Amino acid sequence: MDATAISSTELDVASLVIRLALGPMLVLHGLNKVQGGLAGTAGWFESLGLRPGWLHARVAAATEIGAGLIVTLGLLNGLGAMAFVGLMTVAALTDHRGKGYFIFKGGAEYVVLVGIVAVALAVLGPGRWSLDHALGWDLAGLGWGVIALVGGLAAAAGLLVTSYRPDATKTDA
Template sequence: MDPTAISTTELDVASLVLRLALGPMLVLHGLNKVRGGLSGTEKWFASLGLRPGWLHARVAAATEIGAGVFVTLGLLTGLSAMAFVGLMTVAALTDHRGKGYFIFKGGAEYVVLVAMVAVGLAVVGPGRWSLDSALGLDLAGIGWGAVALVGGLAAAAALLATSYRPQNTRSNA
């Protein structure tokens, strides 16, 4: 097949598959944080150095659920992808920091992949079977991929600059 001859239907199917892989995964990730109460998530976030833990547990859960629903529906796709990048960047720089690349060692492999796929989705767009398409919104393309990447990295940097206060675990001996 000539690579320049990809049909619109093939791109629509590919976009739908990406949306159905990313969106529900992030919704469930957010719901997992709230299932049974947020106290465990609050303590975990605080142990990672995200202060105050109670606030970050709620912001992360709400952002995961919201961005996941929006990506699933194909709504505001470029902006929703930006939320994915921001979330995954914070996870990489807190929970996965210093653990290498591979996920089986606690590394950032998974979160890097999720962020990269979200940027790719922002570039190709949500496809014809999306709310963006139904509403006539054009929030896809190279520019929106850049918005997702740069905006997500900037949001993560702002959050970490204002709220990341890890405990000093160095010994004074």
């Protein structure tokens, strides 16, 4: 099949499937941080070098729940994708750092894939079955893909520069 022969309905379905895979997954990650106890999440973040842990536990949970919801609903599509990229970049450079690529060894395979798919969603758009479409907002295309990628990387860099203080005694394995 020629790429120009893909119907808008097929693209809308593809976008919806991606949104329904990514969005609820991130909402559940955020809810898990809250339901599992923010104190435990704060301690884990402190052990990763994200300081203060209590603040990052709350910011991460709120960002995951918020970004997951807006991606699921197809609202502010490019901005939701940007939040995904920022979250996944921080995870890759803290929790998965130095563990190789493959997830079964603790590597960044999963978070890299999620971030890349989020950028693709920013380019593709949320489709007809989205709040962006219902509101007449066109927050998709190549430009939004670049915004999601560069904005997410910049947000992650800002967070890491201001808050990432790993223990000097820990080494990357």
